[in-house]
Amino acid sequence: SGELYCSLPNPRNVRFESINMKNVLHWSAPEGTGDGVLYKVKYAVYGVGKWIRKAECQNINRTWCDLSSETSDYEEQYYASVKAFLNGACSDWMETTRFNPLTDTKIDPPMVSVSSTDKSISIILTTPEKWKRSPEEESVSLLQVYPGLQYNVSVLNKKTKKRWFFSISNNTLVVPWLEPGTAYCVSAQIHVTTPLLDSGFSKERCIATLKDK
Amino acid sequence: TAGDKISRSGACRVSLSMAEIRAGFTAVKANIQSRDPIRTLSILSHPHSLHKVKSSDRCCLTHHLFTFYVDKVFKQCRTKDSFVNRKISSIANSFLSARRKLGQCGEQNNCVCGEESTEKFKQILANYEGLNVTSAAMKSLGELDILLDWME
Numbered sequence: 485s486g487e488l489y490c491s492l493p494n495p496r497n498v499r500f501e502s503i504n505m506k507n508v509l510h511w512s513a514p515e516g517t518g519d520g521v522l523y524k525v526k527y528a529v530y531g532v533g534k535w536i537r538k539a540e541c542q543n544i545n546r547t548w549c550d551l552s553s554e555t556s557d558y559e560e561q562y563y564a565s566v567k568a569f570l571n572g573a574c575s576d577w578m579e580t581t582r583f584n585p586l587t588d589t590k591i592d593p594p595m596v597s598v599s600s601t602d603k604s605i606s607i608i609l610t611t612p613e614k615w616k617r618s619p620e621e622e623s624v625s626l627l628q629v630y631p632g633l634q635y636n637v638s639v640l641n642k643k644t645k646k647r648w649f650f651s652i653s654n655n656t657l658v659v660p661w662l663e664p665g666t667a668y669c670v671s672a673q674i675h676v677t678t679p680l681l682d683s684g685f686s687k688e689r690c691i692a693t694l695k696d697k
Numbered sequence: 698t699a700g701d702k703i704s705r706s707g708a709c710r711v712s713l714s715m716a717e718i719r720a721g722f723t724a725v726k727a728n729i730q731s732r733d734p735i736r737t738l739s740i741l742s743h744p745h746s747l748h749k750v751k752s753s754d755r756c757c758l759t760h761h762l763f764t765f766y767v768d769k770v771f772k773q774c775r776t777k778d779s780f781v782n783r784k785i786s787s788i789a790n791s792f793l794s795a796r797r798k799l800g801q802c803g804e805q806n807n808c809v810c811g812e813e814s815t816e817k818f819k820q821i822l823a824n825y826e827g828l829n830v831t832s833a834a835m836k837s838l839g840e841l842d843i844l845l846d847w848m849e
Contacts, residue, residue: 533737534737587723679846
């Protein structure tokens with residue numbers, strides 16, 4: 485569509501939403517525009533002199549665009565920008581704030597697997613992987629990205645409702661001196677001190693200690 | 698304090714309240730970066746990334762950068778926003794003490810300046826002097842997370 489006159493209201497709330505460094509640009513449609521609005525997206529590496537149009541996000545009618553591939557180098561920072569078009573009119577380019585994948589991503593909780601004996605439970609935690617372009621690409625654990633990564637683990641005795649919290653650096657934990665034949669529920673969170681990043685707590689995994697022999 | 702972290706720069710180890718500096722910067726990051734309209738230039742990260750500097754040159758470059766921020770950047774970053782100013786001066790104080798410690802370590806010849814760190818720092822100064830002072834200082838301050846990411 486030819487850009488005749490940029491009188492269209494601007495796209496709103498243009499921002500990156502990032503989880504495990506899967507970096508997706510989101511925005512809201514311009515105020516007061518119904519259907520039929522199309523969008524163009526471009527991005528720039530901060531400090532490098534050119535804006536690059538994202539080929540798969542030219543003249544699209546959705547209000548998101550996956551820029552994970554273009555922003556996968558987390559030693560760089562980025563800007564992205566969106567422009568709206570409707571019936572020959574257009575909006576201004578609307579930019580994100582500066583996006584730093586390292587500090588601006590959210591981290592999923594760790595995966596929790598548990599096993600038990602009569603008097604103890606063993607917990608193994610698995611850190612989520614950084615987003616990757618394809619399943620064949622080599623996996624990078626977020627542990628490699630954030631070397632100071634730690635885990636907060638919560639263990640609940642379902643019978644007494646007593647709860648313990650542990651803060652650990654390695655990914656395994658054995659909780660001893662438990663009651664036989666009792667159900668315990670485990671939940672864990674990832675905690676990175678700098679930059680400050682906390683995942684939510686994982687869904688509770690419950691397991692019963694074996695009955696007394 | 699809890700957030701203190703030993704920052705290893707080559708042979709020198711400097712205890713620095715990274716968590717505190719990070720928290721202070723994060724609180725004003727959007728405000729500071731919004732004052733820098735230039736997307737196509739960076740003081741610290743282009744054309745050469747800090748991440749490409751050899752570890753043997755880290756100490757010297759870190760010392761140079763602390764001095765750069767203390768002597769050139771923080772002083773030029775007064776704003777009309779007292780909250781922002783308070784955060785900036787808190788960060789500046791942390792840098793001041795870190796520079797002093799790094800300087801002491803340097804006196805024991807543990808902080809040798811190789812060709813690479815000298816070249817890199819020259820590039821940073823050239824980037825800085827390519828802009829007017831206020832813009833250069835505000836841009837440098839807005840890139841503090843680039844420095845912190847590298848130091849960690």
